[in-house]
Amino acid sequence: MARIRVRHTRIASLFALSAVLAPLTGCGAGKTAPAAGPGAAGREPVVVATTTWEGAFARAAGAEDVTVLVPPSVRHAPDYEPKPSDLAAVAAADFVLYAPFEPYAAKIKEAAGSRAKLVEVGLDNDPARAGAEVLRLGGLFGTKDAAARWKGRFDGEVARLNGELRAAWPGGRSPAVVSQVFTAWAAGLAGATTVGTYGPEPVTPARLAALTAKRPAYVLDNAHMSTGTVLPGSGARQVGIVNYPGEDLDLLAVYRGAAAELKEAMGGS
Incomplete structure (x- = not known):
């Protein structure tokens, strides 16, 4: 069963709260890095995504443990106050996904801590680009097979929808x-x-x-x-x-x- 967590987060204040995470990232408290990397020996990658768009790309690529910081109902993320648990999730992740056009991306980078791999996602719903991005993420996550299976379903669905719309x-x-x-x-x-x-x-x-x-x-x-x-x-x-x-x-x-x-x-x- 896939685990999806959506956290209400005031992204604009993430950098200000990054000090909360210093004991977690600097002193070894909280979740420690495993010996094996994500996707190895059946261990699923832990992914934090800034929005549901990045989160959906992660899910398509085969990630099941996905935490989303900004819920889909939020049109202006700074309206929400951050929680230390949000930043802890970022610090404990294997991957943090963000998009370059998001104004809070730089703050996410600085608040993430040293454990997570920061991944810039090309958010483009053009089918060819989206499919390629999912396969790329699958390679990073160690979930290539799951990503390839999803892309097969995706290509078939896009072809079906295109046919219906042309008709x-x-x-x-x-x-x-x-x-x-x-x-x-x-x-x-x-x-x-x-x-x-x-x-x-x-x-x-x-x-x-x-x-x-x-x-x-x-x-x-x-x-x-x-x-x-x-x-x-x-x-x-x-x-x-x-x-x-x-x-x-x-x-x-x-x-x-x-x-x-x-x-x-x-x-x-």
């Missing part, structure tokens, strides 16, 4: 879409024709006019960074795409969810 094209033609830069993968999943992108910076009036002139049928907005209607008055239907998995850390559910939103939008056109 749902209005009029049997690939729809023109504008995508937020972090949702372009969903356009690819649907076999849609991307005529423009925007973000992550705000859309300027000039950019708005240029994108509207492309006459897209759909706007694939980033549900985590939405600022409202992107192309008002264009007639394009806006579809919210979710990048982050839920607490179950099921990365495949992200693709199924996007496919469901796209099918509904195309069916209502």
